[in-house]
Amino acid sequence: MKKKLLFILFSLMISFLAACQNDGNEGDETASADVETTDSSENVNDTGFPIVEEPIELEFFTGKYEPNLDNYEETLVFETYAEETNVNVTFEEVPFASLTERRNLSLAGGDYPDVFYSARIPTADLFSYGQQGVFIPLNDLIEEYAPNIQAFFDKHPDARKGLTMPDGNIYSIPSYYDPSFLPMLIGKPLWINEDWLNELGIEEPTTTDELYEFLTAVKETDLNGNGENDEIPLSATSTGAIRDMVKGAWGLGTRGVNHPYIDIDPETNDLRFLQTDPMYKEMLEYINKLYVEGLIDSDIYTMDDADLNAKGAQGILGANISPNPITVMNQDNFIGLGALEGPHGDNLYSQVKAPLAHVGAFAITDANEHPEATIRWIDYFFGEEGSTFQFMGIEGETYDVAEDGELVFKEEITNNPDGLTMDEALTPYVTWMGGSYPGYVQHKYFKGSESLPSAVETGEKVEPNVPEEIWNRFTYTEEELSFKQSIGSDIETFVNEQEALFISGDKPFSEWDSFVDQVNQMGLEEYLEVEAAAYERYQES
Numbered sequence: 001m002k003k004k005l006l007f008i009l010f011s012l013m014i015s016f017l018a019a020c021q022n023d024g025n026e027g028d029e030t031a032s033a034d035v036e037t038t039d040s041s042e043n044v045n046d047t048g049f050p051i052v053e054e055p056i057e058l059e060f061f062t063g064k065y066e067p068n069l070d071n072y073e074e075t076l077v078f079e080t081y082a083e084e085t086n087v088n089v090t091f092e093e094v095p096f097a098s099l100t101e102r103r104n105l106s107l108a109g110g111d112y113p114d115v116f117y118s119a120r121i122p123t124a125d126l127f128s129y130g131q132q133g134v135f136i137p138l139n140d141l142i143e144e145y146a147p148n149i150q151a152f153f154d155k156h157p158d159a160r161k162g163l164t165m166p167d168g169n170i171y172s173i174p175s176y177y178d179p180s181f182l183p184m185l186i187g188k189p190l191w192i193n194e195d196w197l198n199e200l201g202i203e204e205p206t207t208t209d210e211l212y213e214f215l216t217a218v219k220e221t222d223l224n225g226n227g228e229n230d231e232i233p234l235s236a237t238s239t240g241a242i243r244d245m246v247k248g249a250w251g252l253g254t255r256g257v258n259h260p261y262i263d264i265d266p267e268t269n270d271l272r273f274l275q276t277d278p279m280y281k282e283m284l285e286y287i288n289k290l291y292v293e294g295l296i297d298s299d300i301y302t303m304d305d306a307d308l309n310a311k312g313a314q315g316i317l318g319a320n321i322s323p324n325p326i327t328v329m330n331q332d333n334f335i336g337l338g339a340l341e342g343p344h345g346d347n348l349y350s351q352v353k354a355p356l357a358h359v360g361a362f363a364i365t366d367a368n369e370h371p372e373a374t375i376r377w378i379d380y381f382f383g384e385e386g387s388t389f390q391f392m393g394i395e396g397e398t399y400d401v402a403e404d405g406e407l408v409f410k411e412e413i414t415n416n417p418d419g420l421t422m423d424e425a426l427t428p429y430v431t432w433m434g435g436s437y438p439g440y441v442q443h444k445y446f447k448g449s450e451s452l453p454s455a456v457e458t459g460e461k462v463e464p465n466v467p468e469e470i471w472n473r474f475t476y477t478e479e480e481l482s483f484k485q486s487i488g489s490d491i492e493t494f495v496n497e498q499e500a501l502f503i504s505g506d507k508p509f510s511e512w513d514s515f516v517d518q519v520n521q522m523g524l525e526e527y528l529e530v531e532a533a534a535y536e537r538y539q540e541s
Contacts, residue, residue, distance in 0.1 A: 041372045044145070050086040051376045057088050058374060060117040061106060064093040065434020066306045067328075069427040076393055076429040087370075087377050091117070096434065097304055107134065114368040118436045121172065121360025123165075123473045124481050130171040131478065135363045136371060137169040145372050146379035148386070149173065152440055161541055162356040162472035173378050175358035175435065178442045182459040182466070183450040185353045187435070189336035189458045190245050192319050196223045207341040208249050208286060211319075215295040218318035234290065235297035236321040237308055239503050242287055242296065244351050245321055248465070249342030250279040253350025256470035261492060262531050271532055273524060275495040276516045282343070284502045285509060292505050301500075305434065309421070324449030327422040336458025339465035349465040354472045362438035381439050388445045390437075393429045399447075407445055423449075474534035483530050487523045495519060 043052045062072060072078055072091035082088050092113065094102045103119050106112065107129060129135050142149050153160040156176065163170045177184040196218060197204060205211040215233035223231055236242050244260075247253050252274055254263040265272040274280050290296045297303065297311075305328075312320055312329030325331040339349035364374050380386035392399045392407050399409050408414075409422075416425040423433045432439070433448070449455060476484055498515055501507035507515075 040370050043370075044372045044376065046145075049084045052086045052370070052373045055086040055088060056370050056373060057090070058115060058368070058370065058377075059113040060089050060091045060115045061103070061113040061119055062091045062093050063099045063103075063118040063120055063436050064095050065431075065436075066095050066097065066304055067309065067423060067427070068093075068431055068433055072431050075427075075431055076398065077389060077431070080394065081380075081389075085377060087373055089377075094119075095304075096120075096436070112365040112367040114365060114370075115374060116360070116363045116365070117438065118361060119363075120358060120436050121363055123359050123475055124484055126171045126360050126363065127165045127167070127475060128478075128481055128485075130165060130169060131167065133366055135171040136366055136368070137171060138173070138364065138375065139168075139170050141371055141375040142170065142379075145375045146382075148379045148381075148383035149375075152176070152382050156355070158472065159356055162354075163359060164541075165475050166477050166537075171363055172360045173362035173382075173438045174356055175361040175438055176440050177353070177355045177357050178440075179355045181441065181443045181446075181450070182352075182463060183455040184441055184443075184446070185355065185357075185470075186349075186351060186455075186459060186462060187353060187450070188241065188321050188323055188351075189455070189462075190319060190321050191325050191334040191336055193218075193223075193317065193333060194335045195333045196318055199223060204335065205337060205340065208246060208343065211337075211340060212286075212290070212295070215290065215318060216293070219293075219295055223318070224315055230316050231318060232297050232311065232316050233295040233318045234320070235303070235308055235311055235317050236300065237303045237305060239287060239291075239296070239300055239500065241321045242290075243283070243499075246286065246340060246342075247274075247280075247283050248348035248350035249340045249346055250283045251342070251344070251346035251348060252277070252279055252283065254348065254467055256350060256352045256354055256467055258354050258471050258473050261495075262528075271528055271535060273519075273528060275499065276519050276524070279344075281509065281512050284499065288503050288505060288509075291503055313421070323423075324452055324455055326452055326454065327449040330419065330421045334454070336454060336461065338458070338461030347465055348467060349462045350467060352462075352466050352470055354470045356472045358436050358438075359473055361436060378438055384445075387440055387442070390439055391430065391432055391441075391446050391448070398426075398429050407447060409447055471538070474531070474538050476530070476534050480530045480534060483526065488527050488530065491519060491522050491524065491527055494522065 043054050045051060045053065069075065070093060072093060073082065073089055078089065099120060103116065103121065107125065112134060126135060130137070159174060159176050163172060163174060165171060192204065192214070197214065200217045200221065202214050202217065205214050218231050218233040222229065244257055251266065252263065254266055261274055262271055263274060264270070299307065308320065308322060309328045311317060312322065312325055312331055315331065322328055325334040339347040341347040362378050364371050368374055381390045388407065395401060398413065399407050402408050413425040414422055426433060431437070443451060498507065502509060
């Protein structure tokens, strides 16, 4: 009996304690609910600085150009901006080389930052994760808190068009280049060592055959006079960069570079899948010839920007594909090439981006508790004052204003006393080098590689051969996305793998027909149907 009474008393005590604990939890839940329902806009000022009265903390997942310094928050622009705005951003920097993998892991794992910044989010992921609620719609936020972005959309309606998903929502802020700023749309031209051209007595190449002759001469001549055979005829960060630079010589890429697998066939005016076209085979045979004859850098499959720039700084490159050898290699003896004429008379310069260069440059996630302040944070960089600040830094500290009103970087940046390249000298101040940043680029306040006289001259050479129409990226319905992310992705992965094998010589071109048959069997017909439907909507929007 005593044991039974003790058991009853013990049970009553446990029940009482549990009830007390539940009362406390309910109180906590109520308090938590009160916090969650607090309007984050109450802390936000409508205009001016600071953006918020009480400081807030934000975490950005950030794509990083490898040569830039770590800790973006310590650079002049972002440190100053944090002080002015009360918005303290911590940048988790991910090198561009591993960006796609790390971004996909973050999205798949559910551990989201407040913002994906300079993270090159593809349109398909913007829509897919927008539908899931991971990326929040920005339409209303832009209308209420982002007057600069609104004005930008009014001036460039193609940007709004390219950002609007099939559900009518905008999930990102872009990287956008002024359409009149052609050197910016080119990005990375093919540069030729003019001193070596003169020494060899060779004219500036205007055809693919002339380029081959120059590269061969570089390989066979001790042009830097050091008694070693260390000259590299052509270097770039990938064979894909070389492919995109020369494919217009075979009439490929008639709508620019934003769609690497399709364009319009000028003979039929129909959509064309590039990687199985006979002209694509001829182009790959040309690149394969360069590769097997040692005219392409042997490190091409492991190169990154830092590696390329370091080689260029040694003065051993005959040709390279880069933003500008002056700013990234301290080499002022290169000239940019125009369009190269191919074996069938084609001379299209298809290595041109659409002005809407990166759709997914800035996206706010549902983990962000301060979306109003965040959209105000990025809106500043789309106005005149903020754009100048983003790209030039602070007047008197990093740049001056000349008598004619032109903005000019300080000489310690353009002619660094320690021998740093211009990009290297800029790293303590700004982070836009390497691209992919959210922003609005105009020539008057962007003084990077693309603004130098050599780049402007290259743009003038290129202009007559630029495609008449440059496509933005298409948007896709959920059903189309499902195909693109399964069978479509398999096709694209397969053709990329096979392309590398053809270029390296590990797969003979005698197997080309078998390769084409396999692509067809994988579902190429349906792939083109999906692209055709997206293209039709693109034309109608």
